[in-house]
Amino acid sequence: MDRYLADLGLIAPELVLTLLSLVVLVWDLVTKGRDSRQVAYLSLAGLGVVAYLLLGQWGDLAATGGKAETVAFGMVTIDAFGTFFKLFTVGSLAVVILFVLADRRERKHGIGEYYFLLLGAGIGVFFMVSTNNLLLLMLGLELLSLASYSLAGFHKSERRSAEASMKYVIFGGLSAGIMLYGISLLYGLTGTIDLNEMGIADGSGWPVGLAAQFAQDPVPVAVAIVLILAGFAYKVSVVPFHFWTPDVYEGAPTPVTTFLAVASKAAGFAVLLRFVGALFLVEGVDSTVAAYGERIGLLIAILAAVTMTLGNLSALRQTSMKRMLAYSSIAHAGYVLMGLAAMTPAGFSAAMFYLAAYYFMNLGAFGFLLYFEGVNKSEDIDALKGMGWKAPVVSIVMVAFLVSLTGLPPTVGFYGKLLLFYEGVDAGLGWLVLIAALNSVVSLFYYFRIAKALFLSEPAEREAEPQPFFTGFLALLGVGTILFGIYTEPLQNWSETGTDSLGIAEASE
């Protein structure tokens, strides 16, 4: 029995999070949903414990050079890469829960399930970012998806919300099916569901591995990998799998949109990085497989170019800020893909850095949206006209987020983009970097429409009721956005430790 229990310490954060979600559900049932704020406070306290455990784990992993340890017969891989994303997930879950508390359109009673579903989605993220096993990866992804579907339709009596949920379920179900089909093909071809074994095996024994299949007939393998990539592309809303994004983001309650745009998307990227890294770039990978990986890199580079261009051009025409942020998140997915397309360890850590920056600036931007939804009862950019003078702190902080989203100094978004551009050029993707730079210029236009509406219009007639707690909280995120843009050391070190733990070989070509 001991050998089954020995590993459990390593997945303590996951266990605590699971227990927390169950306690939250029971608490809500026992109190009959009388005061859902209590449930929120309980969730926040529990997330604090999880964060503490994760920080301890991060310390241990960083001390051993980020070496990976496996739990439960190799199903779960605990490494610095996964812990990096888990920490940010916990952080964004806490922020989203605070958003729910601050949401003026939300009821105060009988919404205990909101927190339960958020925590459930968190469990899904935790498992999907820390596994090399395709089966557990799929399970984590589905747990995240199922919770997201119900969260998107949380205001079930609202037509938009119900429509968002329906669209999300249909798109999600289809793409999960496509991805599972790819996984089953890959399993049938290689004889294993462990990503590392697939890449490393040379075909002389069992499992067969990818190399032998490439030598025999590359078409089935290519089909399988493209199908799986399509599943990931849906999750991170890469063109041409982005159609659900604007509608779902617009219809879902704003805190849920925040969760989908930030935590869910970053988790999708984490899995994508791990998938590509473990299959094509890992130390000791077969040379045939590595050569094929470069072609996948080119495919990803093309997708990145199309995604960022389409996202930015569509965002230009939006009048609703929520929809604009949805298209902007598509564009950002394109930028992150650049780091992946470089197919180098440095490119991967640039992508991780950008994702960390993305957490800060997008949480902030959506928080601003939520703030003014409560004030204006509208998400139109026009409704913001002249409100900058009425709520100066929030609006100034928003300008910082917008500067960061555009990628201008001195913000974390600027440094993230700089790293991505540098690694892109380094990997010989100059054309992609050029497209990305042009796109950044385009994005300047629509991001600063908000700043213009806030400050360069006549001061508005109506008053914005002060919300000191919410304002202070957004200001904190704003300080983070600027601070990490100036002191880039810590974030850079963390993302490098994370990438190191993936065991990607330096200069694979």
Place this chain on the structure above:
Amino acid sequence: MYFDYLNVLIFCAVGLGFVFVNLIIASFLRPKRKVTEGLETYECGEEPIGDAWIQFDIRYYTVALVYVIFAVEIAFLFPWAIVLGESFRGTGAAVGTGIGAFALIEGIVFIVILFLGLAYVWAKGDLDWVLSFSGPAYQPPQERARFLPSVHELQELAEARNDEGDGEGDEAEENEEAA
């Protein structure tokens, strides 16, 4: 190739052929009596009322979902119970792995979590048949004792509606004639 895909093709062909061959044989053998009862939709021995192409009550799906959860639980617990039994009896593949007590606790945790789901559905009143989404959030059963109309009442309602429809049609015709 590590697997002969011809097997799969033959399997599919035989499976497809099986259906049609049986239907053709049956069409020669069966008696041909086209009475009304024989042509009606089979509904578990009940007399069918109206069309099947109507909007079903969403509550069917709530109950169906709860059922599916527990059906899957049973499917999972069979192999678990066998491993557990072998481990405690000291036979089979589970010997020497020491998995017995661990698996027992794990299984109990699994069942408790699932039971929590049932308790949730129960406490929220989703197992009670009469519950409206648009009405007040939740009331104890005795306060909202309302019964579904019986089949006969439904039929009478439908007939009444048909009569009304006819009446309107007649009026329209009369108006046209008058014009």
